[in-house]
Amino acid sequence: FTVTTFGESHGPAIGCVIDGCPPGLAIDASEFAADLARRATGKSRHTSQRREEDAVEILSGVYQGLTTGTPIALLIRNTDARSKDYDAIAAQFRPGHADYTYHHKYGIRDPRGGGRSSARETTMRVAAGVIAKKWLAGKYGIAVHACVNQVGTLRAEMPAVIDWSVVEANPFFWPDAAQVPELEALLDATRKSGDSLGARVLTVATGVPVGWGQPIYGKLDAELGAAMLSINAVKGVEFGAGFAAVEQPGSRHRDLIGADGFHSNHAGGILGGISSGQDITCQVAFKPTSSLRLPGESLDADGKAVEVVTTGRHDPCVGLRAPPICEAMMALTLMDLALRHRAQCGDVPAQTPRVPAGRN
Ligand code: EPS
Numbered sequence: 001f002t003v004t005t006f007g008e009s010h011g012p013a014i015g016c017v018i019d020g021c022p023p024g025l026a027i028d029a030s031e032f033a034a035d036l037a038r039r040a041t042g043k044s045r046h047t048s049q050r051r052e053e054d055a056v057e058i059l060s061g062v063y064q065g066l067t068t069g070t071p072i073a074l075l076i077r078n079t080d081a082r083s084k085d086y087d088a089i090a091a092q093f094r095p096g097h098a099d100y101t102y103h104h105k106y107g108i109r110d111p112r113g114g115g116r117s118s119a120r121e122t123t124m125r126v127a128a129g130v131i132a133k134k135w136l137a138g139k140y141g142i143a144v145h146a147c148v149n150q151v152g153t154l155r156a157e158m159p160a161v162i163d164w165s166v167v168e169a170n171p172f173f174w175p176d177a178a179q180v181p182e183l184e185a186l187l188d189a190t191r192k193s194g195d196s197l198g199a200r201v202l203t204v205a206t207g208v209p210v211g212w213g214q215p216i217y218g219k220l221d222a223e224l225g226a227a228m229l230s231i232n233a234v235k236g237v238e239f240g241a242g243f244a245a246v247e248q249p250g251s252r253h254r255d256l257i258g259a260d261g262f263h264s265n266h267a268g269g270i271l272g273g274i275s276s277g278q279d280i281t282c283q284v285a286f287k288p289t290s291s292l293r294l295p296g297e298s299l300d301a302d303g304k305a306v307e308v309v310t311t312g313r314h315d316p317c318v319g320l321r322a323p324p325i326c327e328a329m330m331a332l333t334l335m336d337l338a339l340r341h342r343a344q345c346g347d348v349p350a351q352t353p354r355v356p357a358g359r360n
Contacts, residue, residue, distance in 0.1 A: 129328020199319025
């Protein structure tokens, strides 16, 4: 099961090809709208003001409302692709952007609106993720949710059980409604100063059966980590306790197993690269947006020193729109591993963790 995307931020369209989806899944073009709207720009003053309809056209792979097993091609036409900074971007390497590396790798670069390296590309990941989410939910009862649990130094007060309706009720995917005014004030001050902030996104998959993932090559955490790290602006990924495991003694870190299942989930639902039947929990670090109104030292393509100021439409915190993207990458990875698991071991119905009698 593979997904590839194509298109540039200011080109005529963006799209994706999803190859290997099983036949017979009901899909209608209207089903993409909800998740695409959750990711879209222009939803609040705290995001880029670019206005895109993000209307999906299904070009292939679906007949009479059902997937046919052949490659599914989805297309979204760009309608608000204009920018003030084509010339500046073409001539200079914006600090923190991919301009420098694309230029040196390819010797040619489409600078329009960031071209391929723009966050616009993530739109198609979300569209593809809609198909994976639907397949996983229908076949296994799996749900995938994500929230923002840190912006800059502001950490969310995490409830013992996340109420996803609270997360969806504010434009920041924030799990504690009481902190939203504080977050808004932080974002307003950041935007006014011309600077930007990073964010941490927590993604949770519930209902994943035991057994998905390959034990050595293609571990679930390796595949999921690669998927998350392929999202623009992602600089780090953790599973379960993540880097905090360094400070936990083994007696605290290990998840004890009783007849009623696991007593904790420091492993993030992954043991030996294979799903354990617990929630899969993954946290991703998004760097602060590189496009800043604050001048920064850089070079132009001739190697001359320049001072770069980014104009145009940008997000002061790109991580704020990332939860649907992280959900999509989690769902796409799980679907791929589910299909691989089925090919080798057959279908395993959703189940609670199996604990061998008399052993733990
Ligand atoms: C982006 C720059 C802005 C954002 C864009 C990501 O686009 P523009 O150059 O057209 O003003 O709006 O994000 C999207 C269009 C999107 O759909 O996420 C960038 O430099 O990455």
